[in-house]
Amino acid sequence: MFKKVLITVSLLVGCMGNSLVAAQESAVTDSSSVEQSDAGSETALNQAILLYVDSSKAYVNGQLTKIDMANPEITPFVDQGNTFVPLRFLSDKLGAQLSFNSKTGEITITVNGRTGKTRVGDTALYINNQKIVMSTTAKVVNGTTYLPLRNVVEDLFQKKLTFNNGMIIISDGDHQITEEKLASLEQELRPKIIYASDLSFMYLYGDGSYHKFEVGDQSALRLVNTDGRFYYIGHIYGSTNEYYRTTVQGEVEKFEISDSERYYLAIGHEGDMYFNSVDGKIAKINYGESSQRVIGKGNLFKEAAYIDNDVIWFTDYSNEGNYAIFKLQNGKKTKLSQADCFLKYVQNNWIYYNYYENNRWTLYRMKMDGSGKKKLTGDADVADSRISDNKIYYMDAKTKTMREMNLDGSGKRAVGKMSESAVEIFDISGGTIYYTEDNQSKKWTQSLWKMDIATGVKKRLVFTDLNFNSHWERIENVSALGDYVYYWLEGRVYAVKKDGTGRKEIEYFSNAGGAPVIYKDK
Structure with a gap:
């Protein structure tokens, strides 16, 4: 049984900076005046x-x-x-x-x-x-x-x-919205990139400014994922009884479960929390409730799962010991794909997935029931792919080419050539693809590039060493906003202008479970 505790943490002053501080200092303390001011603000906002x-x-x-x-x-x-x-x-x-x-x-x-x-x-x-x-x-x-x-x-x-x-x-006229209300609305509307790690958050803005704050104790917690509405937090060792669901507005819900049940937080979605157990079961806490229920067998990976109501499509081990794609509904687990398939994303009721065949990675799609399987990428060796504006962009490692195609695999064209080994596509915005390459032959270097989708013209934004300690220390969490491109490397957040100048270290921002969770709130 879970025990839920609601903790309220005030974040607004820290998030909004001087504008809100000034507004609070000048606020009228008389309750009737405040109520009238609030009412006037709401009336103006409604018009x-x-x-x-x-x-x-x-x-x-x-x-x-x-x-x-x-x-x-x-x-x-x-x-x-x-x-x-x-x-x-x-x-x-x-x-x-x-x-x-x-x-x-x-x-x-x-x-x-x-x-x-x-x-x-x-x-x-x-x-x-x-x-x-x-x-x-x-x-x-x-x-x-x-x-x-x-x-x-x-x-x-x-x-x-x-x-x-x-x-x-x-x-229609003078809006009469109070400074406090405007500060709150600015926080809601202003585009930002959110880096989140454990119970630490960092807001990064398009002008290069940022704000970092915490919502609670950091002891051995790891941020699992975000759905843009909530952040879902578990324990790095997986053997504790503490789990959290929090918003960056400052409400933290703490859940407690007895150690003997040994559940591991796997995914959060629309307020619901999904857990893997040590004995191969998947449990769920529904939003607004405080106790879990077992919904089926399997093991969820946050990078390879799609949830719609109470139905889950996910990558898991098959009976043959290989990975495959399954559907879990009403406790029934149905295998949808052959071995060596990994769910990539879902778009317009189609599952797009990677399949390792003929010593290379290819991209397929199938319907939600597993029918209509179709290979999309031909002879390409797909290092990574991403959907943007109803197009699929993918890195062909075989020919070192960035390619584009329609969602059904038609209309293929080369966007531009890459220089070295393809690694990952991170962001596509403003008609530009932001991606990484590396060189593991002699130089042991890595690069962050941008490529114009219309012309194929590219520019290297970052060039740095490719280090290997206990794992590859690669450029991660790349996201572009305003004049800047932000990224995470070896526990630190960096910024570089879109023209490749002005590279600067923002702040140390490590995560015990790996790279931070990133969300573009645009």
């Missing part, structure tokens, strides 16, 4: 749209949402000093009709009796035939139309615009 540069999240009438549910790359952005906003999103939320003629590049927006027209590449915006010269031209980026922020908000939609340090507030 506004809040965006943040480079963030895929938005507040619309007080509700947190996504600018585009299917594509997190659609965000406001800054280019050569001009801020651009996605026109389709604003049109939908402000009740406008939008049309785009792909042949002529003409954009037409109709709202509240006004019709605005412009063309891609033209600075002229006509509103009911009255010409306005915009600060820059409209853009189409990866199929999404963007207009300059101030022109679209003030001239076209005739709304009040407040823009400060990346925060965009669109309202």
Whole structure:
């Protein structure tokens, strides 16, 4: 039986820095004034749209949402000093009709009796035939139309615009949102990379700044994984009775289990916690409950499992002693693949998996019931692969080529050539692939590269030694945000600018269980 204890840790001051500290120092202590201020903030928030540069999240009438549910790359952005906003999103939320003629590049927006027209590449915006010269031209980026922020908000939609340090507030008048509330909203919306290890967290921002904080005692704990909502923490030795589920907002739930049961925390998903036992059973704690139940036999690996409600697809040992892919549902374990197969990811109800055949790794896919198996990568020797924007990008170690294909394996093309042995694809954002290579022949070196998907042009960002002590000390946890690319190496977090300059060590950030867990909160 598990015992659950709720621990509340205040993190907001540390997370937000001086802006929130100042707001707290200037806060009115009279309770009626505070209540009125809070009520006014909520009213103003319910009548506004809040965006943040480079963030895929938005507040619309007080509700947190996504600018585009299917594509997190659609965000406001800054280019050569001009801020651009996605026109389709604003049109939908402000009740406008939008049309785009792909042949002529003409954009037409109709709202509240006004019709605005412009063309891609033209600075002229006509509103009911009255010409306005915009600060820059409209853009189409990866199929999404963007207009300059101030022109679209003030001239076209005739709304009040407040823009400060990346925060965009669109309202009917003065928004009257308190500084405290704005600080909280900024923390929610501002894009960040989160490094997490045990009970330590580090927020890394696109301008190179960061904040590190802790939510509890670090004694021999290891962070297992995150689903973006919770972080799941167990004990490094696996023989303790303590487990945790925590949010970075400061709520830590501690679970206790008797040592004799010997469960090992394997995966957390949507608040639920999944455990492996020493006798080959899988147990689960449902979110909001405090006791476990056995759901089947097997052994879960966090890197090779997919969970949907109470169904688990995962890589495990077969009866023949080899790894294979299984489905666990209602206590029944069904084998879906042959030996030497490892689940890679799931997309659109297809399982994508690695299969070792003919002395090389290949990429296959199959339906969720194990049918429809298809080899996708031909003769390539797949070192690593990743899905982005409904495309698969993979490293062909045989020809040292970065390749692209559709989800069904069609439309293959070479993106660009690699220099040395392929290791791992870490991040794909802004039309760029961030990946690592190494040289184990004579030089014993490793490199972090970026490659432009459209042109294949690449640039080396980091070049360093490849060390081997008890294990390979490789570049890990690479993620790009704003002007910087962050990575972890030998217990330390580093940053380098996207042009390859300004490499700097951020801070020591070790993890007893290996590299930290990383999550891009964009």
